[in-house]
Amino acid sequence: MKSMKIFIGILFLAMGGFFIVYNFAKSCDDILNIGKLQAVLKQHEAISDQYLSNAFRVNSSETIRDKGDGILPIKNSSQKEAAVPVASVEEPVQEPLNEHLQLSPDEIANNEHDEKMREREQTWNQLVASRNTTVKRKQLPRLIGIGVEKCGTHAFLHFLKPHPLIKVIRKIEAHFFDERSTAPISEYLSMMPEVSPNTAVMEKTPAYFSFPPYAIPKLIKANVPQAKIVLILCEPAKRVYSDFVHEWAWYNISHHWSGIHQFHTIHDYLKKYLPKVTSAFVPYNETRASGDTLRVLQHHVNDYMSTLLTTGFYALHLKRWLKYYNDNDMMVVDGSELFNDPGAVMERVQDFIDIPKVLLREDYVRDSKTGFFCYKEWNNNGRLNCLPSNKQRTRSKTSTSDPFPEETLQHLKDFYKTHNEALFKLLGRRLWES
Structure with missing residues (x-):
C-alpha cells in the first residue's frame, strides 16, 4: 500500500x-x-x-518580390548574376495623382517668368545701389560705336542706355579720332562723364568707320585699348537713300553746306555720281583693295558728296579695322536684326561687354503707329520709350519722304553686289541678299 x-x-x-x-x-x-x-x-x-x-529597391543589399502568396527574399544584389527585376506585381499599383498639384505648361512657364522677373529686379536694384555708393571719376569708353551712318547707330544707343551700368557721353558723338586725332588723349578723357568703376561709358561716332584719317582704328586701339567696338551694317542700297534724306534735313536745319542742295531728288544725285564712283571702284578688286581704301578716303576730303555711295563699300573700310580688332573685341550687328528684333541684339551686347543681363528681349515692343520698336520701361509702369521722330525719316510708317522707287533700288543693289560679296567673305556670313 x-x-x-x-x-x-x-x-x-x-x-x-x-x-x-x-x-x-x-x-x-x-x-x-x-x-x-x-x-x-x-x-x-x-x-x-x-x-x-x-x-522598389528596399536597400543596397536586399530586394523583395511579391508573388501573391508570400514574401520571399531575393539574393544579395552584389552577387554576379543577371539582374532580377526589383519588383513585379500581377496588377501594378498606380501612383496616386494629386490633381491640384499638377500644373499646366502655361502655368509652369508663368511661374518661371515670374521668377526671372524677380531675379532681374533684385539684380537691377543691386546695380543701382553699387553705382550710387562708389566714388566716381572720369573714365575712357568701354564701348565705342563706329558706324555705319544711317544703319541704326542711334537706335542701338537708345535701346542700350537704360541699363544701370551704361553711361552715354553727353555729346553722344565725340568725333575725337576723326576731327582731333592729333590732340592728346586727355582731351578725349575730358569729354567723358564721371562714373562709378563698374559703369561702362559709351560713345558712338559713325564717321569712325568710313571717314579719314586712315589710322583711326590704330589710334583707338593704342589710346583706348580696353574699349570694345560695335559696328552696325545695313543693306547699302537702302542706306544711300536714307543718307540723302538725312543730308537734306541737316542742310535745312543748319544750312551747313555739303553740296546736297544742288540735288533736288535722289535721281539727280545718282545721275551725276553713280557713273563717277562706278568707274573708280566697281567692281570690287581684292588685289587693289588697300589702295582703293585710301582713294575712297581721299574722295571724302575732295568730294564729300561721293561718300553717300562710297560709305557702302563696307569691305574696303572693314579691312583697316580687322588689322587691330577681331571677334573678341568687335561686334558686328546686322542692321535689319536691330530693326526687327532689338531685344535679341541687346541681350548679346550685354554679354559682349560683360555686364549683367538685365535688359531682356521682351522689354522691346513694336509701336503699331510707326512700326519701330520702343523700350518698355518695366520699372515705370510699362511706359514706352521710343525713338525721336527725326530718327524715323525713311523707314517709319508715318514717314513723309517719297518712297524709294524699286527700279532705282535694284540698280543700286547691282552696283554694290561685288562689294557685298567681299564683305560676306570677310565676315564668314551673309547679312542680306546681294
Missing part, C-alpha cells in the same frame, strides 16, 4: 513536470510566432511604402 502511494505520487509529479515543460515550450513557440508575425507585418509595411512611392 505504501509502495502504491509512492508510485502514484511519482506519477503526479511526472505529469506536473510534463505540463510545466509543455506550457513553457508553448510559450516559447508563441513568442516565436509573434516575432515572425511582426517580421511579416514589417515586410508588408515596407512593400506598401514601396508601392506608394513607386520605388
